Structure formats: C-alpha cells, structure tokens
Amino acid sequence: MHSRVPLFAPGDLIGGRYRLEDDVVLAPATQTWLGMDERLKRRVTLRIIPADSPAASLLPAAAARAARIDSRYVLPVLDIVPDRGILAMVTDWTDWPALGYLGREPMSARRAVETTMAIGQALLALDAEGVHHGRLHPDTVHLDGNGQVKLRGAEVDVALHGSGMTARAAARADAAALVGLLYLCLTGTWPEELADPSRRGLIPTIPAPSRLVPDVPSNLNNLTLRAMDEAARGLADVRSLMAALAVALDDMAQRQREATTPGEPRRWRHAGRAAVALGVATIIAGLTMTGITQAAQERAAVGADQAPIRTDDGNLAAPSAAPAVGPTEKAQPIVAMATLDPDGDGSEYPSLLGNIVDGDAGTAWMSKGYYSADIGGKRGVGVVLDLGSDKEVTSLDLQLTGTSTDFSLLVGEAPDGALESFRSVSQTRGAGQSVLVRLPRPTRARAVVIWFTKLSNTANSIGDSGYRAGIRSATVYSTDGTDGTRQ
Template sequence: MAERSTAAVDVADNSGDEPLTAKADAATTDGTAQAEDAEGASSKDAQSGQDGSDAVPASPDLHSGHKLAKRYRLEECVTRLDGFSSWRAVDEKLRRAVGVHLLTADHPRARSVLAAARSSALLGDPRFVQVLDAVEEGDLVYVVHEWLPDATELTALLAAGPLDAHDAYQLVSQISQAMAAAHREGLAHLRLTPGAVLRSSTGQYRIRGLAVNAALRGITADQPLRADTEAIGALLYAALTRRWPYESDAYGLSGLPKDLGLIPPDQVRAGVHRGLSELAMRALANDGATASRQEQPCTTPDELAKAVAAMPRILPPEPTFTAPPEYQRTTYQQGTYGRPSARPASATQPVIVPPPPLQSRTGKALKWAVSALLIAALGLGSWQLAETVLNREKDSGEPTPTQTTDNGGVDNKASEPSKPVTIVGAQDYDPLGDGSEKPGSTKNVYDGDTSSFWTTDGYYSADFGRLKEGVGVVLDLGKVQQVGNVEVSFLGGNTSVEL
C-alpha cells in the first residue's frame, strides 16, 4: 500500500485549478474515478477550445507480467487515462522497483514525451525523481523512472493537517531552489502539484515528473517561469493553511470562499508565520497586487529562492520531553526481601502500639526555652509594628506648607489653566506581531487634519484574527510631561482603546 500511494497519482493529479499562466493542449482528467475522468476531459476541451473530434489513441492493452526490453516486468497499473498508462514495475536486472509510463507510438504526444524524458534525464539533480530510460520499441513508447517506496506525498502530509512553520520553510526553500536549477537548464515542470512533491524519510523534498507530466497531458505555458513560481506559491499556501488558493476544491483540500479573492494565509488560519504568508502572496498571481508591504511579486523560482534566503531562518520546534520508563528491578531484587508484603494484614492480628517516649529533665527545659524565645520575638515584632504605624499617622497629620507671594497672597499653582501639549512625533506599536503596523501614516494622528487618519492592517475579526491582543501608536512629547486629559477621535463604530 505504501508503494501504491507513492506513485498512484504520479501523473493522475489533475484536480483543481491550473496556474493562471498554464494551459492544456488536450483534455485530461485526474484519474481517480471514471466519472471524474469524463468530467475533467469535457471541461478541459471547453477551456482549450477543442471539440473532441480528434480521437486520442487508446492506452496500450498490456497486463501484469508483461516485460519491456526483457527487463522491466509490469506489476500493477496505477493510472490509465488519456491514451497512456502508468505502472509499478520491477527492474529484473537491478532487482529494484521502478515506475513506467506507457503510450502507443502513434500517440500525438509520443514524440514530445520522449523529448521531455530525455531532457529531464540529462539534468541529474538528486532533488528530482530521476528518469532512468526513455525508449521507443515497436509500437510502444515508454519512460522508466525511479520509484521511492519510503517517500510520502505532500497530499498525504496535508491530509493530516497543515505543516508547521519550519517544515513549510524547508518546503518552499528546497522546491524553489530545485526549480531554479531546472529552469537554468531550460526545463520547466508546468504540473507542480501536491502529488508531484515527495518528502523522504530524512526530511528532504523531491520533485517528480519534471517536464514529463506536462508532456503526457499536453500542457504548455507562455510563461513557464511564472507558471512554476505560482505553483510553488500554491504549494506553500496549502502547506500553511491546508486550503487550496483557488475557488474549487482540489487534492483533498477545500478551496477559498467565492467572491473574496485571494486571502493572505495568516488571515485564513491563526498562528501562520507572517513572513511565509507574505512570501506565498508574492509568489501567487494576484491580479498584479500582493498582500505584502511594498514588496515586489516573485515571478521566477530564482527570485523566490532569493526571497526565502533573505528571510530570518526558521528553526525547528523544540523536541518534546518523553518521561523515562518506570524503573525495572534487576534479577536479584525480584524477591520480597526488604519490601513490604502486598498481602493485607490479618484482622485477628493485634496491633502493637509503641509506648510513649520518656521525657527527661533536659527535654522539658528545652521545651520551655523555645517557648520563651517565641513569646519574646512575637512581642518585639508587635512593638515595632505599632511604632511604625504611629510614625506614619504623625507624618500624615502635619500641615502642608504654602508659599506666600510678596503681596501677601497664596501662590496656588493648581489654579493655573492647562495648556495643550505639543506632539513632536509618533511611531506604530505592534510588539505581539511583526513590529510594524502602517508606520507611514502614524503622522496623521496629530497633524490636525480631520480628513487624514491612521488605521491598522486589515483583520477579518474583532480579535485581530487571534494573532495578537492589540496594536497602537506611541506619541513622542519631546520630554517628560504631565498630561491631564487626552482627546482622541475614532472612525467607524465602537472601538476598544487603552491609554
């Protein structure tokens, strides 16, 4: 079962929205059910403007046990759709499991699949699942690739819940660097979905289907760099929120609410790392806008990798302490010697009461001495407490001196009218967040213009999305001054505020 789950959606994960910059040349489906296959094919035909009149050749009619090149024995068909099939097979020469994509030689995409597989095989980057062979043999074309039985798909990881900040950081860092290296060699993925990302037992992420998955489906892109960058942003978004950043559900993930647009991850789920949230928004296509402050969108995997490298490193969570197992006695301690008996005492057995201890003259004298010391200490403490209280009452009863002017009047400074305190500066205050809360508009709180104002960042709930207890503004009065009252004007409805 573990091997099947690793490769079953190698090329069959076609659910969900495509990146905005990618398009399909022919109808494809997700391979999870026949009904979904038909539905996906019709929808893709409608999107790509095809009428479906060109019949796609059927996938090769092979069975388990069939051998390719007298070497690769087919074991289990994991995908059969759109004129090709994918198999788990055994390389009998090297005695290892492999994956095989099969299609007929007269398939309209057979040549492009062979070219993509051979180009991918030349990359030789261990961060990608390697293509081992690409062969045209008679009326068959097949591609052989690695099979990783100990790896887990990102789809399965997200089914258990969102990733923590460190795992999401490692995901976007490793995937963006790998795709940047592939694009430098002229290779694009164009089908970078949760089913195409695997995490090994050592925590390393690997990408499968580079160029091949898109060629099998006939997917092309006018801007392959932008398409793969957006796909990485979607993976990071899903890892942070366990939501797919489009309106439709996909890969076992719920889509976003309709008519709300692209919501930042830290406003979808509480506790999301702010830096990773902004990074996902910079990578995703958002009609030319991002949710980050004055940060340019990332349009290539290389730009995204550099943005990740510029972030403060996110450390893994502290390991949880596991209590040691209960102490096990050694062999010679297994007996009952030196331990109380587990059997209850007999009811007829008399209970022996020990005699009271004998009191000597020395013990009686010591008892009286201790009692006398305690009484003396208590009396001394009571006397000191009373003296302190009397001194305080005496000090509070003295009259307050007043100053007399030369004319004989009393100088009462409290009667002078108060004056406005001049504000010389202001700074945003966000100690529980990322330390920044609209710093560019803090000057509006004291400029005297009622048409200008300062607002916080956008939050979709009254409790700041459960991210913090509040934000504010710190006013600079130039020096230490005594303030009698403060007048503040607010916009909108009721607002909770503290001074």
C-alpha cells in the first residue's frame, strides 16, 4: 500500500524554493497547489504525489520530455522536486479559465465549433513536433477571451496516472478526447468514455447531443455522432475532425449570409466559400511552431459586410479582418523597404514595394515569375521591412496574394545587411491570403524580413505560367509604445 501525500498548508516551502500559497486540489493520492517560485518571484503550479507511488518512477522521464516542448500551446514543465517523501512537479501558472469551467453550460453552435477547432489546432501543432497529450480533459484545456489555447499536462498526465502510452495510442486518445470536448461544448456535459480508452466500448451508449440540447443543429449533431462512432472503433483522427468542423462552420456562415443578404450575387457567395476552403486547408496543412491565426481571420473576413475586392492581378481578395493582437501590442511604422535577392540580380520589382503600405487591398508587391514553386533553385526571395530603430517585435500581420506559400520571418539589426546577417524566428508552411504570425517570444530587432521559400502558382490570376510571391500589406506589431502612424 502506497503512502498518502502529507497534509501541506499555505506557507510551506517545497524543495527550499517553492512556497505554497493556495490549494487547488486536495486528495489522498495527489495535491495541486498555486505556489510562488521564491527565487524567480513568479507564480507556478505544483502537483504533488507520494514518492513511492507508481507514477513517481515514470514522472521524471516524462517531465524531461515535456520540458523540451517549445510551444505557445503548452504550459511548460519547469522543475521536478523530491522533498520529504513526496515528488513535486512544477509547471507554469495560468489564470486563463479551464474549459471545465467555461463548458458548464452549452455554447452556441458557432462558439462550440470554434473552441473545438482552436484546441484541435493546438493538437496539430504539437503533433508536428512529435508530441501528444494522451490524457486530454476539460480541466487540462485553458482558454483566454480571444480563443487562444494552452494545454496543461502534455506528456506528463499519462505518467501521473501511472501508465505509459505509445505515440500512436496517445494520438488516438487525443483525437477521441477532442470529440468529447466538442460534445461538451455543444451540451455542457463531459462524456468520460471518450477520454478513457478502457471505456471505449461504452461510447455507443452516449446520447446524441440533440437529445440533451434540442437546438443543436442537425449537421453538427450528425457530425458528432459520426466522430463518436469513429472514436469507438479507434479510428478518430484530429485532422479529419478539423476538416469536418471547418465545413460545418462554412455552412453556418453561408446560412447567415443568405439570411442577412438574400439578394447577394452568386459569384460573391462562391468567392466567400473559396476563402473559407482556403482557411480549412491552412488549418490542416499549414500549422507552424509560431502559431497562425489565419483560419480565424479568413472566417471573419467571409462574414464581413464588405464584398470581396477585385485586385490588380485578377484575384478576389477577402476584406482584411482586424488581427487578434494583444492589448499591449502596437503597430509599428515601416520607414523603408527593400527587396532581398541574394541568389539573383536583385531586381525583384522594388518599384512595387510602395503597394505594401498604400492601404489599398487591391494592389500588391509581386516578385518576378518563376517556372517552379522552389524559386528556380534559389534559397529564396524576400522583402525587408525597416522599423527605423530596434523594437520588441511580437507578431506580423500579412495579406498575401497566394494560396499556398511557404515563408520564414527573419530579424536583424541592419536593414541593408546580407542574408546571413539575419536570423530566423519562425517558419510558416502553406499560408493563404491572410496570416497573423506570432513569434514564440518578443524579439528585439530593427529589420524584419519576409523570406519566401515556396511560391504560389499565379497562372490563373495574372495570365502567365509562373510562380510568384506577393504581399498586399504588412503590419509589424511590438510592445513598444507608438500610435502606429506611418512616417
């Protein structure tokens, strides 16, 4: 028989460093506390288990794996501390509410889908790094007011339950739990069977969402039932569920447009659906470590009252939605621009750079045409944005011309420097027209480079057979105070 966790009290010191402040969960086998790191003076979460529990032998290795995860979607593991017959795992603290709290009442259909897709986006970003959660639960998902997600317990929650799990099994468990989180958002009820692989046989006994909440749309009800059936057979897949949810979201947006603008020309309806389809493809295939809120922006653009814009290259561009930047982030003036073409002749149409900052969504800077998406074997082509002085850069809002573009963000101190003088801070794959790239952490730099490494085929838009990079607008955000007025 294993011992219990001793009864701790506020003010107790763990490992000579972490001061307990307030209990969150008190149980015989585990305790969770809000604490203070006395050395760094920051709030932390401590999860305490007996040193002789089965989980204690698994937790250090799992915590070491979790500590290597570098993702904005995860609350990081900071320390493992043995002390007086216990083992304490220290993680970052967040005051974002858990979905277990937010989901106590049914959400609207749109909010339920968007919340589930935000969690799915986080899971896909982790999957791209070869990481899974394995024990996803409403209380391990934290959301802020803008729909941003942080997951608690990636890699370590499986160990805390005293078991191991293969990567494939963890991926299946995450997909099944995501179905359960959709069910929770629609009904306010958490189906435990979807989060526990040992209870998979009971999934068919879970009532349909519409039996608990009669006004759940029939398409979402049927989608959830199909996803539950796949989970029961061990076939649930995050990407497939995300694609189905995106189609459902498109249907909701289409019905709303038809209800509010019954005389809307069919060509604009098709253009709107194409923009949403582009967002779907980006969610599934274009996630990066920096995190892209592109799909949400494009869905917002589709729902806007303004009609799509006819551009100078023959494309239809959706109106730009306000980017989801934080309250302390401000747009920075771009004082100068230049093209970067180290493997060519340097003539990537610098005369068109003014189109990036002219405020006209119908104009754009375009690169020269190439016969292949890999820029004819070049390392890349780019545009340098000069901020005039060093800034704490946090994010970049881009409106592009393509439908599947790969690019990196580079930063440096000298706007006129060679390519080697800049360092990469993010990579984006499969970007569509509207992209908000958030840096993993604020980075001080004067110059920001949008460095294209894979171009979009422009044959259907400007009448040639080439591949081009294109930027309609670019806005750099930082935490430096400014009114954002261009100089």
